[in-house]
Amino acid sequence: MTTLSPIGWREYIALPELNIPEIKAKIDTGARSSALHAFAIAEFERDGQTMVRFSVHPYQRDSDRVIIAEAILCDRRSVRSSSGAAQLRPVIQTIVELGGQRWAIELTLTNRDEMGFRMLLGREAIRQRFLVDAGNSYIQNPQQQIQTDFNEE
Template identity: 45%
Template sequence: MSTARPLTVVGWRERVSLPDLGLAGIPAKIDTGARTSSLHAEVLDDFSRDGQRFVRFAVDWGGERHFCEAVHVDIRGITSSMGERQRRFVIKTPLRIGKATFRAEISLADRSQMQFPMLIGRTALRRRFVVDSGHSWLQSEGFADKGPSRR
């Protein structure tokens, strides 16, 4: 008999937060076709502090520029949605979706041509969430869904 806990249902888009980076209410697309989560960011600098590797980056959304620093865990080759292989910085930071907060790996990418500044991939969703692709904002307080999305 399984003792698995019930999974939280998310819509195809949600507002998420990265509390350690001071970012809240980020519109994110939930994408089970993508393995890695990504955040629209312009990498400004990578450097060492106290023996750890850091990356400094800027996040532009909501008409504001937010400057962030995070320990970077890797530089990986990641295939973009256009099929191009890109080398990206990957950070690991707490991610909040609804009431759930957990550490997630997030690649820093140029998402300026995308509709959402953040994409949540299946690795972050695994064993935590299931996706109801017919609804939006299910875990985003203050963003009521008006039924199945037409987009």
């Protein structure tokens, strides 16, 4: 039997292929897919491949910092939001880093400006890798706990 590493209901993760060194993610076992806050989403062609370029505000309540990223467009999927509305979203594949592990995940891109977290890490992304401790935060990066407790939601 494999022992799964614990993670809290929120953790800082990295998306190195998108040049995002850290972003606070809500670990959302109620969501099948993962979602990243993105805006100014534009599709384009490069070498016969459909790409997507988008901007990200990696930090909550900070619209000054912007990261512009590009990725191959893998799919477009209808995703039902927490409010029940269906939305057709672009889907990309990228690497995520958490707890000393790196692995590929699929991410939907959507505007999460009104949401509390810029990133949701859904159950498909954490399946068979981590065990979620819903009563704790930042288990994989406890130094972040001290820095973020003062300006939480």
